[in-house]
Amino acid sequence: MAGHSQFKNIMHRKGAQDARRGRQFAKLIREITVSAKQGLPDPAANPRLRAAIQAARKENMPKDTVDRAIKKAATGGGGGDDYIEVRYEGYAPHGVAVIVEALTDNRNRTASEVRASFNKYGGALGETNSVSFMFDRLSVIRFPLASASADDMLEAAIEAGADNVESTDEFHEVTGAPDSLAAMQDALESRFGAPDTAKFDWRPRVSVPLDEDAATSVFKLLDVLDELDDVQNVYANFDLPESVLQKLSA
Incomplete structure (x- = not known):
């Protein structure tokens, strides 16, 4: 596990969870609103909205909060039309x-x-x-381990157009090209039910190993970026030993 996933795990374990949870809910509501306005307010016909709703469920956002955001977008409220997607690199x-x-x-x-x-x-x-040339842009769909055997998930994922499947002790992770997310999601959901997550991701091709001191200085920047209201996601190509990960998570 490297970069973005390690950073999120550490931030999830650290203090000030109520404030962080509030910021995360605000970002999720913004994504739900924009997704509903740019597509259709029906998640069955809007893969981006469906993925946003799944992300909200993963963060335990109340269903009525999700429903209100979709309803606002459908009736012309809640913003969304004025938002643009921007990527910064450095x-x-x-x-x-x-x-x-x-x-x-x-x-x-x-x-x-x-x-x-x-x-x-x-x-x-x-x-x-x-810096984006150092990353691969992927569709990522993650299912609970109990949803299928590794062989069944691999077979279904290949049929759905996936490039790779990784099964761990906790989950099955299916990855593919960015333009294959909707097709993979529809095919796999019909067989295994709703996934834990379905999203686009940036995965580093090469990672920079960091010790504890270096990781601390890097995380100061990543944490500040992640707390900006307009920022939805932060990705980085570092890698930490498990011992350092545990220390920073304390």
């Missing part, structure tokens, strides 16, 4: 590549906040595509 300390995805209604404000965060915490904001 470097954290120690040469760690960083991708920041944002939904914003003010590109200048968001760019200023992201740039200031990079500058303050020893990073450097670059141009678009300055």
Whole structure:
């Protein structure tokens, strides 16, 4: 496990969970609203909205909160039309590549906040595509382990157009090309039920190993970026030993 997943695991285990939960709910509501406005307010016909709802369920967002966000979008409220998707790329300390995805209604404000965060915490904001070549853009669908045997999941995933399946002691993870998410999700859901997650992801092709001191400085930047209201996701290509991961999670 490297980069984005390690960072999220550590942030999930650390304190101030109520404030972090509130920010996460706000980001999820924004994604649900934008997804419903840009497509259809029916998750059965809108894969992006369906994925956003699944992400909200994973974070234990109340169903009525999800329903209200969709209803607002369907009736013309709640914003959404003015939001644009923006990607920022740069470097954290120690040469760690960083991708920041944002939904914003003010590109200048968001760019200023992201740039200031990079500058303050020893990073450097670059141009678009300055680091994304170090990552692969993937569709990722994750099912509970109990939903299928490894062989059944592999067979179904291949038939659905997936490129790879990894089965662990906790889950089955199906990955494929970015344009295959909807088709894979529909095919696999019909056989195994709703997945835990279905989303796009940036996976590093190469990772930068970090010790505890280096990881601490990198995480200061990633944490600040993740807390910005307009930022939806932060990805980075670092790797930590399990011993360091446990220390930082304490």
